[in-house]
Amino acid sequence: MSLLSITQLKVHFPTQDGIVKAVNTIDLEIANNERLGLIGETGCGKTVLGMSIIRLLPPSTTIEGEIRYKGNDLLKLTEKEIRKIRGKEIAMILQNPTTSLNPVLKVGDQIAEAIKLHQGLDRRAAKAKAVEMLEAVKIPDATKRANEYPHQFSGGMKERAMIAMGLACDPAMIIADEPTKGLDVTVKKQIVKLMKEVTTQKTMLFITHDLGVAAEICDNITVMYAGELMEYANTEAIFKNPMHPYTQGFLNSLPSMGLKAIKGMSPSLIDLPSGCRFHPRCDFADAKCRTEHPELIEVEKSHYARCFQYA
Amino acid sequence: MKQRSDSRFISFVAQFKQNRAALAGATIVLLLVFVTLFAPQLSPHDPIKACLDERLTAPCMEYPFGTDQLGRCIFSRVLYGSRVSLSVGLIVVGIAATIGVVLGIISGYCGGVPDEIIMRLVDAMLAFPSLFLALAIAGILGAGFINVILAITVVEWTRYARVMRGSILSVKENYYVEAAKSLGASDFYIVTRHIVPNAITPIIVVATLGIATVILAAASLGFLGFGVQPPTPEWGMMLNDGRLFMRRAPWLMIFPGLAIMITILAFNLLGDGLRDAWDPRLRERRRER
Amino acid sequence: MLEIANLRKYFSSGLLWKQSVKAVDGVSFHIERGETLGLVGESGCGKTTVGRLLLRLIEPTEGKIIFDDIDVLQLKKNELRKLRPRMQMIFQDPDASLNPRMKIGDSIAEPLKLQGHLNSGGIKVKVLDLIETVGLNPEHRNRYPYQLSGGQNQRVVLARVLALNPDFIVADEPTSSLDVSIQAQILNLMKDLKREMHLTILFISHDLEVVRHMSDRIAVMYRGKIVEIGTANDIFEAAKHPYTKTLLSPSSDD
Incomplete structure (x- = not known):
């Protein structure tokens, strides 16, 4: 049974230059204990999709559709009710730990804060739990480290602290937004390993632009482009048999896969192309692709693609 | 994500237009400029001519703001007084900003010894309470329009130097400055072409807010008798003159006081509005979307 | 073409108690004409500092830089300015590499x-x-830089650099802020241009795969020192230094 199910989700927000159509009619299911990778490039709307699940979007945003978590529509909850979900049921691990950690609070206290809020522990117990969490993310000498400030932590350590904070209240689901961005190769490897370990009994939506990282961690992968899901399959199938031309192009442009570029650039979410959103950059595009909009269809068992080649 | 819009200026104007307080400030400032330029045409009476028969007249049709102890029309004097205040404000800010900007550029771009010297000088200036310093200078030089300007300028330039230095330091970090250097461009070229145009915006905001400070400082000096000398009408001096008649004829103090307050409020609103509209963080947040 | 010997750069900080950080600690290598040397290492290893030192954008504490038989560190300020157009640098953040108040056309015209x-x-x-x-x-x-994407701005930077017909280019993580599909475009463009214009390049990156694609030889840098240098194949097939091996291994053992 799916823990989270998103149906017909549309997220748009107005700006001076026009309406940004960040999420366009997305359907997505995440099963209990599934780790789903959401892959996409800058400006494809993947972060907005993640944020809309716990409703961390500006008030001017218009959201349509349903996001059902354990059967309840999160979009219908009051502000007070959603706050109980955030952190406790669904936790978010944000990118850029440098700005996501408060520089004037000790790391341990920041984690304890979240624990106090949701679990009703007193200060001392919360702090003890925080140290325990730092140990869980393999920060050596956790008792001492808990009393240090973020600037005393290295980039990798901060990311570990962010993960500890996300896990602190033992949430059922985690949304991780580019937790490996900007990390060095060796540190990234460690963080990936850690993420993999700590989420074995969890449901996770793992948002990233890094296919290699997603491959390490995720069971299934879905590829997002211009506010839409272009492909969905298990991790092995995405790599062995990518169906959508965008997925193929994306894979081929990796340095390890030959560095063959996709022509052109991602469209603006304000001014989306007609027909298939990818047609201006697609080598296989024909007249139909320019005018008609393809649906996401199940091509093989549990392998979906949004392309007329398979229609 | 990047968005297309014709220019930064358009988004700046759009941002500014949404700010009603700033628009009100801008309107009052424009009005003040108008009044200053056309004071002779707008004034019903000669601001200097005493009319002893009409001493301490309460506001009426003839004298909208009443008359002072010498029977001079307060309305006319307030209108003329704006000339002193506004010109002191503009001249001081003009000179102080020029000095401050130049020293700030030297300090920020060169660093090292020149930076140390200029910044220690700024620190020394800031260690004095600014009004007392101005008072001391006015005291030594004597009262009068030019000396008021000198006294306040000596204190004021420091803020521009500091703001400019900070702004230069952050702009200097951009790769395009290093890129220009590696093209073989001279220091002068780099500063004038790449650094200053990108670093000057905060100065405009500080200058607008600075005009308010200067006008207040000039009025304070006038109030204490170190300002422009009688009979030239000046708001601070008018306040002081009215002090003796505060109970009998409160209009002597009310109207110049209001004039000072409204002027300063207007410049502050305008300055705040400019700062908000230019705040890079606000714009960044919009661009992120 | 370019030879550097025993290059050192120590940054000292602190007013009263001087602390010095050895950003570059005795680096020596040479680059042949028309060659691309890849310089890999993690953040803070000093690789960017090496790039800046080569162009003398910062002054080294010690060492020697010979560019085309010219002793770069002996040059006077105006002699250096004359040499500068021959050695160019591409920075990692294309958006910050262009003056935001200059139109693209003016930016490209500037060096000319x-x-x-x-x-x-x-x-x-x-x-x-x-x-x-x-x-x-x-x-x-x-257009202005903010109206263009990161990838397009990096193309503008390339155009500016090429305007001077340089002999030598330091490319410091030129694609690290770009998306994968755009990164491939820019890297391929750089490869083509290198071939057409017979450029010599020092290609700095943290990404081994990218460096492998771009370089003839690779130097691996760790804590201010070069720990291994060799042809791209040697590094990938027969790495000798343990640090290089760690970088290459698909997953770490902590």
């Missing part, structure tokens, strides 16, 4: 104007030529 060899008509022709070379449209001339 500074050089002073061409009149305004000649500059115009050359700018259009460069715009085409790097795969931009002529209409981009009148």
Whole structure:
């Protein structure tokens, strides 16, 4: 049974230059204990999709559709009710730990804060739990480290602290937004390993632009482009048999896969192309692709693609 | 994500237009400029001519703001007084900003010894309470329009130097400055072409807010008798003159006081509005979307 | 073409208690004409500092830099300015590499104007030529950097750099802020341009795979020192230094 199910989700927000159509009619299911990778490039709307699940979007945003978590529509909850979900049921691990950690609070206290809020522990117990969490993310000498400030932590350590904070209240689901961005190769490897370990009994939506990282961690992968899901399959199938031309192009442009570029650039979410959103950059595009909009269809068992080649 | 819009200026104007307080400030400032330029045409009476028969007249049709102890029309004097205040404000800010900007550029771009010297000088200036310093200078030089300007300028330039230095330091970090250097461009070229145009915006905001400070400082000096000398009408001096008649004829103090307050409020609103509209963080947040 | 020997750069900080950080601690290597040397290492290993030192954008504490038989560190300020156009740098953040208040066309024209060899008509022709070379449209001339994407801005940077016909280019993580599909475009463009214009390149990156694609030889840097240097194949097939092996291993053992 799916823990989270998103149906017909549309997220748009107005700006001076026009309406940004960040999420366009997305359907997505995440099963209990599934780790789903959401892959996409800058400006494809993947972060907005993640944020809309716990409703961390500006008030001017218009959201349509349903996001059902354990059967309840999160979009219908009051502000007070959603706050109980955030952190406790669904936790978010944000990118850029440098700005996501408060520089004037000790790391341990920041984690304890979240624990106090949701679990009703007193200060001392919360702090003890925080140290325990730092140990869980393999920060050596956790008792001492808990009393240090973020600037005393290295980039990798901060990311570990962010993960500890996300896990602190033992949430059922985690949304991780580019937790490996900007990390060095060796540190990234460690963080990936850690993420993999700590989420074995969890449901996770793992948002990233890094296919290699997603491959390490995720069971299934879905590829997002211009506010839409272009492909969905298990991790092995995405790599062995990518169906959508965008997925193929994306894979081929990796340095390890030959560095063959996709022509052109991602469209603006304000001014989306007609027909298939990818047609201006697609080598296989024909007249139909320019005018008609393809649906996401199940091509093989549990392998979906949004392309007329398979229609 | 990047968005297309014709220019930064358009988004700046759009941002500014949404700010009603700033628009009100801008309107009052424009009005003040108008009044200053056309004071002779707008004034019903000669601001200097005493009319002893009409001493301490309460506001009426003839004298909208009443008359002072010498029977001079307060309305006319307030209108003329704006000339002193506004010109002191503009001249001081003009000179102080020029000095401050130049020293700030030297300090920020060169660093090292020149930076140390200029910044220690700024620190020394800031260690004095600014009004007392101005008072001391006015005291030594004597009262009068030019000396008021000198006294306040000596204190004021420091803020521009500091703001400019900070702004230069952050702009200097951009790769395009290093890129220009590696093209073989001279220091002068780099500063004038790449650094200053990108670093000057905060100065405009500080200058607008600075005009308010200067006008207040000039009025304070006038109030204490170190300002422009009688009979030239000046708001601070008018306040002081009215002090003796505060109970009998409160209009002597009310109207110049209001004039000072409204002027300063207007410049502050305008300055705040400019700062908000230019705040890079606000714009960044919009661009992120 | 370029030879550096025992290059050191210590940054000292603190007013009363001087602490010095050895950012570059005795680096020596040479680059042949027409060669691309890849310099890999993690953040803070000093690789960017090496790039800046080579162009003398910062002064080294110690060492020798010989560029085309010229002892770069012995040059006087105006001699250095004359040499500068021959050695160029591409930075990792294309958006910060362009003056936000200058139109793209003016940015590309700037080096030509500074050089002073061409009149305004000649500059115009050359700018259009460069715009085409790097795969931009002529209409981009009148845009500002913030109206272009990161990938497009990096093309503008390339056009600016190429305007001077440099012999040597330091590319410091030129694609680290770009998306994968755009990164491939820019890297391929750089490879093509290198071939056509016979450039010599120092390619700095943290990404081994990218460096492998771009370089003839690779130098691995760790804590201010070069720990291994060799042909791209040698590094990938037969790495000797344990640090290089860690970088290469698909997953770490903590």
